[in-house]
Amino acid sequence: PEFYAAYSARGKLVFPHGFDAATKALIDKYPEDEKGIKRFIKLIAGIRKEGMNQPRSALVRKLIYPLMPLLYPNLVEADRHTVGSWLDKYISNENAKVDLVAHLVYWGDDPYTLSMFYYGLPFSGFIENGGHFIKGGSQQLSDHLAAYIEKQGGTVLLGKKAEKIITGNGQVTGVIFRDYFNKALDPVTIYCDNVVANCAIPVVPALLDEPYASSLKEKIVDKTNSCSLLCMYLGFNTDVEKFGVKHYSNVIEGEDVKSLKDVKPNHQGDWSKRRFIFVDYAKVNSQLAPPDKSEGVICTVDYLNDWENLNEADYKAKKEEVAQILLKRLERQFSGIRDSIEYYEVSTSKTIQRYTSNPSGSVYGYAQNKEQTGNKRFRNNFLIPNLYFASAWAFPGGGFEGSITGGFLAALQMNKDKIWSVADDEPFVDQRIVPLLERKPIDENTLELRFEKPAVLQAQKGKYACLNLMSPKVTELDLPYRWLPIASSTKEESIRFHIPRDASSFVKSCDLMDKGDEAIIYGPTG
Incomplete structure (x- = not known):
């Protein structure tokens, strides 16, 4: 389907897949910005092409650095800009700018801090290759990866919490973990050749001995965390297309967003005006619901400070209040849809922090701004040779694509480093x-x-x-x-x-x- 449709008081923009189709749709609506729109499409297409062809070797990257403007002109241009600074320079119509960042929540909350590189790389991927969804949901991917690990003789343990990363002689030597539910049980120590920290980097110092704990704290002390998300999961008793939902991703613009500079304040503003995205999973044959029903999600920017000081009763009450506000706004756009809802549930930044241990519920790890982009992101084993980092907080960044790529790069690096001993033939026995x-x-x-x-x-x-x-x-x-x-x-x-x-x-x-x-x-x- 189309990448997204943006609804606002100024009308509707459908952003199609394909560079030519996207260029035409934008120019048809904003002909006065034809030159800037063509430059925009050329830039984001170039960002992805050049970004995917960069050498992995740090030495090679250092040697070619003087030639970067010639070899990677689009990356150099993107590296100099935030999304907001680039759009202000090359696009004149404020409505066009706002439409171009309609899906900003997928990468951040502020166009004037979000790196043009981080914005352009996945954006161009969506335009060129279309959107893809794992049938049955992302749990299917996790289940497949777990089954593959077990097939190779590995063990996947749930309901455990790491307490310590053991180090000695400048190397990681093992991990100590404890049962999450039965705190009275003795901790378990596993000795190993390598450790991958796929958790949030800010929680790792507490797992390390000195001097590594202090060293890591010093490296991350000035880093800025990303925003969080509020998601409302909706179960419908019918296909919602009958209510006018024609697209997969539907952006409901904030009423008070009149210019690009209004976007960040809107994300921090009243829920009755905050922009949100409604996703209709029936449009992509997601197999998340029976044939006669459908599922959707409302997603918007969220911050922990809106929730963290509430007691349990007030927290539940506020979630319900926000849910009703968002449902009312969804009904206003798609008349009749509210009566078809059989089930809804709200997750907040507090939910994300609780279940993922990401500080402040930051879904994209460190904020994807100019100062924390590309090679300024933490690489795999920057702290200890056999301690690898693979998450939204490390290189290359947040989102599904960034996190999965980070894991793949960590695996490649481990395979290259070859810090392996003879495998232990005795498998870990899960007594549960x-x-x-x-x-x-x-x-x-x-x-x-x-x-x-x-x-x-x-x-x-x-x-x-x-x-x-x-x-x-x-x-x-x-x-x-x-x-x-x-x-x-x-x-x-x-x-x-x-x-x-x-x-x-x-x-x-x-x-x-x-x-x-x-x-x-x-x-x-x-």
């Missing part, structure tokens, strides 16, 4: 994985599953545990786990769960389990 002992119906509405009790689980009746099926037989439109109350007493040698029957794939998989089938049990909590 247990076999099914018995499956039986309690009544027509309830199924009981009885498992061997994990030796590391401090099970208490009424507490909740997460039951994750290892090999679910039915997976359509569902995840293979549920948080369930523990039905067994502490004295029992096994652990029991009562599964309420419904039409979900999880319940169907539970019904099809055989004795000996395995599950992993996380918890308890609550």
Whole structure:
């Protein structure tokens, strides 16, 4: 589909895929800026082409530095500008500028600090190659990567939290981690040749001994974190195209955005005017909902300071208040859509910080400004030779493309460095994985599953545990786990769960389990 459609009081702009089509659409609407628009398209196309062809060797980059203006003219031009400074220089119509940054939330919150390089690189990729979505959602990618790791003899552990990166003689030698739910359990030490810190860089100093902790703190002390996001997940009982939703990505412009300089204040302003993007996943055959239903997301810039000092009751109340404001605005643009909503849930910057440990809920790591762009971003192993960094906080930057590229580059660097010893043939045994002992119906509405009790689980009746099926037989439109109350007493040698029957794939998989089938049990909590 089209890249995006921007709705505002000044009308609607549909930004198509393809450089020629995009150029025509922009010039048709803003003919007075034809020269600037053509320069814009040429620049962002050049940024991607030149950015992808840069040498990886630091030595080579240093040697060719004097020739950069000749070899990489578009990168040099982009490196000198923020998005705002470039648009102000070459585009005269303020409406055109605002339309060109309609999707700014995908990379930052302020056109006057966002690097033109970071903006242009993925933007041109969308225009040239179109948008792509993993059927079934991004969890499918995570599941595939985890399965590949396990197939190669590795182990993927969830519900664990790293406490320390062990160092000695100038090298990383291992990691100490602890169970996230059972704090009373002893920590576990794993010795290894290399460590990849795929977490937020600001949390790493607390994991390191001196002098590395202080050294890293010094390197990051003046860095600026990116904004966060508020996302509202919507489940519809029908295809929303009938309400006028014609495009995948729909930008609802803020009422008070009259010029490019209004964008950042709008992102920090009242929710009744804050610009947001509504994504209709039915437009890309996402397979996130049954054929007769659909799913969408409202996404907008968010900041932790809007939420962090609220108590639990006030936090929930404010989330509901914001949800109703955004739903009212969505209804205003697409009349009738609100009555089709069966389910909605809001995540804030506080949610992101809680579940990802990213300080201030920063979704793009360090802000993607001129001072923190390109080679100024932290490279793989800048601190300790065998400690690699791969996340939105490191090189090349945030977003799916940046984070995935960072992981790939870290793997290439590890393979090149060859800091490997003979592999340990003894695999790590996760004691939370247990076999099914018995499956039986309690009544027509309830199924009981009885498992061997994990030796590391401090099970208490009424507490909740997460039951994750290892090999679910039915997976359509569902995840293979549920948080369930523990039905067994502490004295029992096994652990029991009562599964309420419904039409979900999880319940169907539970019904099809055989004795000996395995599950992993996380918890308890609550």
